[in-house]
Amino acid sequence: MAKKTxxxxxxxxxxxxxxxxxPLYLLMLxxxxxxxCNNYLPMFGISIAFKKxxxxxxxxxxxxxxxxxFKFLFKTxxxxxxxxNTVLYNVVFIILGTVLAIAAAILxxxxxxxxxxxxxxxxxxxxxxxxxxxxxxxxxAFFAADTxxxxxxxxxxxxxxxxxxxEKRYWxxxxxxxxxxxxxxxxxxIYLSSIVGISQDYYEAxxxxxxxxxxxIKNITLPLIKPTVITMFILSIGRIFxxxxxxxxxxxxxxxxxxxxxxxxxxxxxxxxxxxxxYGMSSAAxxxxxxxxxxxxxxxxxxxxxxSRENALF
Amino acid sequence: xxxxxxxxxxxxxNAAMTVLTLLALIPFILLIIASFTDNQWATVNGFxxxxxxxxxxxxxxxxxxxxxxxxxxxxxxxxxxxxxxxSLVVTAAxxxxxxxxxxPGGRFVNFLCVFTMLFGGGIVASYYxxxxxxHIRNTIFALIFPGLLMNAFNVILVKNYFTFSVPASLKEAxxxxxxxxxxxFxxxxxxxxxxxxxTIGLMTGLMYWNDWTNGLYYLNQRDGxxxxxxxxxxxxxxxxxxxxxxxxxxxxxxxVGSLPATTVRMAIAVVGVLPVLVIYPFLQKYFVxxxxxxxVKE
Numbered sequence: 323m324a325k326k327t328x329x330x331x332x333x334x335x336x337x338x339x340x341x342x343x344x345p346l347y348l349l350m351l352x353x354x355x356x357x358x359c360n361n362y363l364p365m366f367g368i369s370i371a372f373k374k375x376x377x378x379x380x381x382x383x384x385x386x387x388x389x390x391x392f393k394f395l396f397k398t399x400x401x402x403x404x405x406x407n408t409v410l411y412n413v414v415f416i417i418l419g420t421v422l423a424i425a426a427a428i429l430x431x432x433x434x435x436x437x438x439x440x441x442x443x444x445x446x447x448x449x450x451x452x453x454x455x456x457x458x459x460x461x462x463a464f465f466a467a468d469t470x471x472x473x474x475x476x477x478x479x480x481x482x483x484x485x486x487x488x489e490k491r492y493w494x495x496x497x498x499x500x501x502x503x504x505x506x507x508x509x510x511x512i513y514l515s516s517i518v519g520i521s522q523d524y525y526e527a528x529x530x531x532x533x534x535x536x537x538x539i540k541n542i543t544l545p546l547i548k549p550t551v552i553t554m555f556i557l558s559i560g561r562i563f564x565x566x567x568x569x570x571x572x573x574x575x576x577x578x579x580x581x582x583x584x585x586x587x588x589x590x591x592x593x594x595x596x597x598x599x600x601y602g603m604s605s606a607a608x609x610x611x612x613x614x615x616x617x618x619x620x621x622x623x624x625x626x627x628x629x630s631r632e633n634a635l636f
Numbered sequence: 637x638x639x640x641x642x643x644x645x646x647x648x649x650n651a652a653m654t655v656l657t658l659l660a661l662i663p664f665i666l667l668i669i670a671s672f673t674d675n676q677w678a679t680v681n682g683f684x685x686x687x688x689x690x691x692x693x694x695x696x697x698x699x700x701x702x703x704x705x706x707x708x709x710x711x712x713x714x715x716x717x718x719x720x721x722x723s724l725v726v727t728a729a730x731x732x733x734x735x736x737x738x739x740p741g742g743r744f745v746n747f748l749c750v751f752t753m754l755f756g757g758g759i760v761a762s763y764y765x766x767x768x769x770x771h772i773r774n775t776i777f778a779l780i781f782p783g784l785l786m787n788a789f790n791v792i793l794v795k796n797y798f799t800f801s802v803p804a805s806l807k808e809a810x811x812x813x814x815x816x817x818x819x820x821f822x823x824x825x826x827x828x829x830x831x832x833x834x835t836i837g838l839m840t841g842l843m844y845w846n847d848w849t850n851g852l853y854y855l856n857q858r859d860g861x862x863x864x865x866x867x868x869x870x871x872x873x874x875x876x877x878x879x880x881x882x883x884x885x886x887x888x889x890x891x892v893g894s895l896p897a898t899t900v901r902m903a904i905a906v907v908g909v910l911p912v913l914v915i916y917p918f919l920q921k922y923f924v925x926x927x928x929x930x931x932v933k934e
Contacts, residue, residue: 342816342817343738343739343740343817345816345817345818345821346732346733346736346739346817347733347739348818349729349730349732349733349817349818349821350729350730350733350734350739350745352725352726352729352730353726353727353729353730353731353733353786353791354730354745354748356726356781356785356786357748357749357752357786359765359770359781360762360765360781360782360783360785360786361752361756361757362748363757363765363769364756364757364758364761364762364764364765365755365756365757365761366757366761367757367758367760367761367762367764367765368757368758368761370760370761370764371760377768380768381764425652426652426653426656429648429649429652429653430649430653432645432646432648432649433646433649433650433653434646438650438653439653440920441657442653442654442656442657443924444916444917444920444924445657445660445661446653446656446657446660447920447923447924447927448660448661448664448913448916449660449663451842451846451912451916451923452846452909452912453845453846453847453848453867453908453909454846454848455848455867455870455871455874455908456867456870456905456908456909458874459667459870459901459902459905460663460664460666460667460905461663463663463666463667463670463683463902464663464666466682466683466898468679468682468898469670469678469679469682469683469898470682470683471666471682471683471684471685473682474681474682474683474684477682503659503660503663506656507660508927511924511927511928512927512928515928534641535641535642535645567849568848568849572871572874575874575877575878576874576875576878577878588759591758591759591760592759592852592853595759595760595763596852596853601760601764604759604760605758605760605761608758608759608760608761609757609758609760609761611758612755612756612757612758615755616754616755619754619755620754623754
């Protein structure tokens with residue numbers, strides 16, 4: 323159909339065709355300009371990582387320095403920490419997040435009362451809609467050393483209080499909990515929409531055959547949402563090198579004492595760039611992240627498209 | 637047997653959902669109670685769900701310093717409204733141009749758009765571009781432009797809606813009647829696309845309301861604080877606290893006096909989150925729709 327129109331228009335002559343198209347180019351212009359400024363100019367900015375940047379001279383005026391910045395970065399022990407933190411947190415988030423969200427979606431789907439189900443769903447989604455800054459205040463209300471709820475409970479029980487924002491060992495758990503708390507509503511809704519799409523006929527047939535609820539979940543629900551689960555899973559593997567800046571910057575309040583367990587690539591880049599104005603190190607880390615990220619996304623997408631064409635990104 | 641099993645599952649499901657719901661709500665409840673706690677009492681006893689002494693002091697403080705907080709509130713509203721409106725116009729226009737398969741070069745631009753989802757220059761390159769090339773630092777544009785104005789995901793959603801949910805016959809009929817593309821876009825396609833525009837508009841609005849990273853990167857405390865939104869006021873208090881605890885001995889730069897009391901900070905957080913909490917019940921089904929739309933790509 324589209325092809326027919328195209329040739330049809332062309333037959334009427336190029337002139338009319340272009341005249342007709344000009345308004346469409348006008349509509350495209352603001353978006354295209356924005357995309358070039360916001361997405362494509364920074365792609366050229368990657369060259370910063372290979373330069374000894376002098377802000378006064380600009381990117382083009384600054385001398386090249388090859389892989390010097392990367393060498394400096396990977397010499398530091400921080401480089402190992404931030405990569406380990408970024409990847410490990412993501413692995414834990416993916417596993418726990420997927421399992422809990424599927425369990426929650428299955429249970430929510432079992433709730434008979436429509437009103438109750440809607441109330442549960444809206445309230446569990448609520449944390450997802452809140453900014454990370456506000457989340458840091460919520461966390462602070464629990465963990466503040468002097469006025470936090472947990473310390474006052476500990477005091478009440480006659481136990482020693484804990485300087486939460488100075489003690490590293492608790493943070494992997496706190497950050498994981500906060501991540502799940504904020505994100506579970508979102509992924510629960512995604513899995514729920516996949517479960518709701520399953521035809522009731524399957525369950526009807528299973529019930530007639532005397533299948534228990536558990537058998538129905540195991541043999542109908544789980545196999546049928548598998549495509550969604552696998553797609554979500556692989557796409558998050560593709561993003562394993564990215565981290566949620568808000569979670570790792572705001573929630574530990576950028577506390578230096580906690581860096582070795584809370585600092586991810588994104589937080590490191592922010593601190594190096596904005597606190598130390600270190601273009602060399604920060605751009606090396608940031609470019610390393612985007613290139614590895616690109617390779618991972620491409621690989622993940624390739625796998626998704628092999629597994630199920632319609633779920634691939636492109 | 638059957639009935640018993642059903643009842644048992646109802647109990648499981650409702651119990652589990654009640655636990656999750658409470659977990660989601662409790663931190664907000666604590667925050668709100670903390671903001672109504674007497675500061676003196678909180679300093680001695682810490683926050684509690686059942687404070688020994690309630691107080692409106694924190695909110696009186698906010699009312700008294702409304703010149704700062706009210707201004708940041710106004711700034712949040714301006715940025716959210718302007719950003720969302722601009723974002724919708726730019727996204728819809730761009731998506732419409734891409735939805736026309738006859739457009740020469742359209743497929744290439746479409747590829748450029750999809751490619752931005754796969755690869756980016758990274759934070760440092762973006763920062764350099766916006767601050768050194770466009771000199772956006774310490775202007776209100778810093779809160780509207782970088783990163784937030786248009787994204788490939790929304791473009792694809794809107795484009796798909798234009799292609800699959802707006803009847804092609806209507807556009808064709810208008811063309812035969814001699815209507816130009818701009819007229820078709822403005823008076824046929826846009827009015828029929830209100831549902832998708834409302835959905836992505838809502839999500840975009842929420843993104844602008846909640847954003848603090850642009851301010852963190854592009855506004856500094858000295859020259860940019862006049863553009864601080866409520867999120868950035870909250871962030872600034874966080875930064876001042878960590879500055880104080882790092883430099884406890886010197887106390888240079890920030891004096892303890894400039895930092896509001898702990899219950900006041902909680903009250904400012906309540907004020908910052910309140911609009912979302914108030915609006916949410918009315919719009920919750922659109923938020924849910926926005927999420928499922930984003931996930932189930934057609």
